[in-house]
Amino acid sequence: MRISRLSLVLSAAALVAVSACNGGGTASPSSSAPTSSAAKVANPLNTDKLKADLCKGLTAAQLQPYTGVIASSKLESEGADSSGCTFHPKNVDSINVGINYFPKLGPADLKAAKAGFPWNEDTTPIDGYYTRHASQAKDQKSGACGTAVAVNDTTSVEVLAQTSNEADPNYAQMCTVSDKLAKQLIENLKAGN
Numbered sequence: 001m002r003i004s005r006l007s008l009v010l011s012a013a014a015l016v017a018v019s020a021c022n023g024g025g026t027a028s029p030s031s032s033a034p035t036s037s038a039a040k041v042a043n044p045l046n047t048d049k050l051k052a053d054l055c056k057g058l059t060a061a062q063l064q065p066y067t068g069v070i071a072s073s074k075l076e077s078e079g080a081d082s083s084g085c086t087f088h089p090k091n092v093d094s095i096n097v098g099i100n101y102f103p104k105l106g107p108a109d110l111k112a113a114k115a116g117f118p119w120n121e122d123t124t125p126i127d128g129y130y131t132r133h134a135s136q137a138k139d140q141k142s143g144a145c146g147t148a149v150a151v152n153d154t155t156s157v158e159v160l161a162q163t164s165n166e167a168d169p170n171y172a173q174m175c176t177v178s179d180k181l182a183k184q185l186i187e188n189l190k191a192g193n
Helices: 005-019 048-052 060-067 107-116 171-190
Strands: 070-078 083-089 096-102 119-122 131-135 144-150 156-162
Touching (some): 048 171, 060 070, 060 083, 060 171, 096 144, 107 144, 156 171
Antiparallel strands (some): 083 096, 096 156, 131 144, 144 156
């Protein structure tokens, strides 16, 4: 199963919609500047190069152990609140991977976004950055997991890994895949790529 444009849009929409709500339940635009009560990221990462071309966030060599040969990559959505890129493997039974970019979703907003997902959890920070798992599926054992990481005070990046192939050895532990790829994405950002 390929990550559909709808999956990326739903993931992005859920994160953005929840982050746009204040405590009173009335939707209001999320401020692009962090509030004084928001957690500060100790070592913020510059995401300008990633934002310019999400499809270069992970290399073919980094994706290959999970996806096999990549047939194509495509910018799926682009907007003020989010954008995404999907990597389509040549073998349709392989894991599909997507990168989502949320320029208005800092650590506090990412933590609040958990209400938008049927399954979600805080997890071990990646390289010291606040990290969450989330999925539109009922749990991480359903072949899909997103690992979202707050990389600076206003921005989060997410790696989504998904397959419908229950025979895939990673099917029941897809967060392991999304975590490993998210760590590689963070390393690429640290290297200035």
